[in-house]
Amino acid sequence: MMLAPTSSAEEIIAHLRAAGSAENIAGMAAFGIETGAALGVSSAALRHVARQVKKDHGRAGALWRSGVREARILAVYTADPRVMALPEARRWAADCNSWEVVDTLADLLVAARLEQVLIPECAADEREFVRRLAFAMIATAAVHLKKEPDAAILAWLPLVESHASDGRNFVKKAVNWALRQIGKRSADCHGPALAIAEKLAAGEDRTARWIGNDAVRELTSEKVRNRLGLSR
Template identity: 50%
Template sequence: MKGREGEHWTVDDVLAELRSSGSDTNRAGMARFGIEIDQAFGVPMSVLRPLAKEIGRSPELARELWATGFHEARLLAILLTPAKAMTSEQALTWLEDIGSWDLCDQLTNILARRADSNALVPKLALDEREFVKRAAFALIAWRAVHAKKAPDAEFLEDLELIRKASSDGRNFVWKAVHWALRQIGKRSAQLHGPALALALELQASDDKTTRRVGKEAVKELDSEKVRRRLGLLSR
């Protein structure tokens, strides 16, 4: 690995590192998990995260890496971009290029750390492109974890978006929808009740996908483990 203190990394340096770190075995594994591999080297996140740390935060290099179109270069681009530099405009531009759930989730994980990122949720939820719509609910899920100062009222508003999207049967959408619902319900004792009530409502739906979303959420939110953690059961 290059990465000596103060040494400048170029796009060519990074691509060379990625090529040497990839493998066909890892590419096959990525494909099994529904990740596009046409422009992938087969480098796992266990390698990418230390590499990103070695390179250091660099929004400029990140934009150059994103432009290469290589899958792992784009994952690195996300990791190299500080939350304060991940503007809504940049996130929307990058989402236009995304065709894999891992890129979507990594991008929204960074974006969720911005205080103003909740403003993007309704816009993304109305977009019918699979990974853009997934981004809406991945962003809700990540904000439920990272946005410590956000009011509960924000997430109560998100429940209606979850209800409306619960019948979307596309694999990468419905999974993000129940992820968002579960994370809201686990965020606080005050949100647990409304989230569980919605999950129970969805579980009773005549729609197959909606029932599945509700069932997955109820399974976790109604568990003793979650109730106890939120102080809803005596210890």
């Protein structure tokens, strides 16, 4: 069934319900995805639906409010970052309950250039997935904001360091991700990020050591050093 760009949120959700499968839901659960509100539609299928229905920010809001996992991912894919306002972004952030939705939303919020406000706000939030969103945005910004000066990305390193002791699985992995992406952004970013990674690796906190050691391993790899033009 083809969906038109004018399809309503209700029509899209009905299409998703018909396309889902219990087998896909089981596979998602195995990757730590929250499946309580999942229909079992693959990521590839969701991207295909997004191409069919195009962007519509008002409809994206309705898709998000449904609470359905696939509808929320489609909401992110079809929202317009140019009109994404801070109050709405905060509501979406507060609703997050799965790492994959968080990581997808990070792309939208950085594209909307709301990261300067939302990263510190989300990092200060004690909720696991809201805090993860802060570091997912840092990782996304490090990769995609290519015209941003390196200094603006390096400015997030103190936040990475200060939250490196949060032992919750989805936070520590995002903190590690942010640190690695900063270090891989450029030769100028590599040294400061590696210095933080080495400091964490030598510390007493178990979570911080894991984050640091993993980041050191990647940032000192031949592949990364060669790509950045760094000599041994």
